[in-house]
Amino acid sequence: MPQASTNTTASSRDIGMDLGTANTLVYARGHGIVLNEPSVVAVKAGTTTALAVGTEAKETIGRTPGSITAIRPLKDGVICDYEAAEEMIRHFVRKAVPGRRPRTRMVVCVPSGVTPVERRAIVHASTRAGAKTVHLIEEPMAATIGGGTSEVAVISLGGIVTSRSLRVGGDRLDAAIMDYVRKEHSLLIGERTAENVKVAIGSAWPVPDRPELETLTFTVRGREKVGGMPKTLSLAAAEVRAALDEPVEAIIAAVRTALEECPPELSGDVMEHGIVLTGGGALLPGLDLRMTSATGIPVFVADNPLDCVALGSGRCVEDLDTLGGLPAPAKA
Ligand code: ADP
Numbered sequence: 001m002p003q004a005s006t007n008t009t010a011s012s013r014d015i016g017m018d019l020g021t022a023n024t025l026v027y028a029r030g031h032g033i034v035l036n037e038p039s040v041v042a043v044k045a046g047t048t049t050a051l052a053v054g055t056e057a058k059e060t061i062g063r064t065p066g067s068i069t070a071i072r073p074l075k076d077g078v079i080c081d082y083e084a085a086e087e088m089i090r091h092f093v094r095k096a097v098p099g100r101r102p103r104t105r106m107v108v109c110v111p112s113g114v115t116p117v118e119r120r121a122i123v124h125a126s127t128r129a130g131a132k133t134v135h136l137i138e139e140p141m142a143a144t145i146g147g148g149t150s151e152v153a154v155i156s157l158g159g160i161v162t163s164r165s166l167r168v169g170g171d172r173l174d175a176a177i178m179d180y181v182r183k184e185h186s187l188l189i190g191e192r193t194a195e196n197v198k199v200a201i202g203s204a205w206p207v208p209d210r211p212e213l214e215t216l217t218f219t220v221r222g223r224e225k226v227g228g229m230p231k232t233l234s235l236a237a238a239e240v241r242a243a244l245d246e247p248v249e250a251i252i253a254a255v256r257t258a259l260e261e262c263p264p265e266l267s268g269d270v271m272e273h274g275i276v277l278t279g280g281g282a283l284l285p286g287l288d289l290r291m292t293s294a295t296g297i298p299v300f301v302a303d304n305p306l307d308c309v310a311l312g313s314g315r316c317v318e319d320l321d322t323l324g325g326l327p328a329p330a331k332a
């Protein structure tokens with residue numbers, strides 16, 4: 001993170017925000033990505049008083065004492081806890097734009113499936129957090145497969161031709177692992193543990209270049225379903241792949257549908273140029289290969305899948321004065 005400058009220039013007040021279910025990134029005009037933290041707020045139980053936001057708050061998930069509640073204000077890509085979201089946005093804007101923020105202009109990325117009510121909630125929360133104007137841009141412009149939603153979009157000449165937002169993402173993969181371990185091993189594990197399993201040994205398909213993936217194991221700690229005693233268990237990569245099968249298949253099905261809805265003249269372009277995966281989910285080994293196998297189309301993982309959307313919002317922020325192609329500010 002760059003030093004807070006004492007003479008903040010007008011331009012650096014403008015920010016782009018990738019408000020994600022798992023992570024929020026902020027791009028400051030003229031500076032690049034200045035903030036990247038989990039979308040989590042820790043509050044004092046029974047109140048709305050935030051004790052910690054972001055990285056510090058995520059540490060508390062699943063291990064909070066009774067007096068602290070860890071809240072994830074977004075679910076499936078949209079705000080589900082309004083007050084916590086506002087608190088989180090305010091905190092991140094303050095951190096990214098130190099000093100006075102009287103004229104902050106914001107570009108916020110939203111999943112393409114959001115309803116007008118959800119859009120208004122995001123604009124309202126951003127305005128309350130200090131934004132003078134808020135532009136919403138659709139996330140599939142960066143074709144995201146992220147923690148909250150999987151965005152499948154066919155983008156041509158800078159516009160979205162067809163898009164399909166399905167609410168399956170990283171969280172659903174984590175939940176599938178929790179369900180599997182509960183059903184097959186009678187063990188209850190937390191969502192952070194499930195996420196650790198996914199990142200450490202999860203995969204969607206065999207990867208020829210990485211044979212070691214097939215033999216990995218990961219030890220988890222949980223509580224026995226019956227009796228509640230603590231227990232550790234070694235999970236094998238093959239089991240995790242099987243556990244992830246259903247949500248992965250749902251993502252593939254959405255890609256197929258988007259391809260079917262794609263105008264015939266563009267199908268040829270997609271066949272030729274391929275599909276690009278972005279967002280944290282794109283890092284699941286073998287997702288690209290499985291998608292290629294299912295669609296017959298080349299699939300690539302973006303260079304910085306976790307940063308794509310924020311960088312895309314940054315491109316818009318840098319162009320704010322010319323407003324090339326950017327939608328008018330949204331009304332709260
Ligand atoms: P969002 O935009 O919804 O906040 P992100 O694009 O930030 O989501 O991606 C976060 C998701 O990516 C989380 O569900 C996280 O578990 C997942 N993720 C991160 N790294 C990996 C990995 N190596 N393999 C699989 N999933 C991953």
Ligand code: MG
Pocket residue numbers: 018019020021144146147279309
């Ligand atoms: Mg995202």
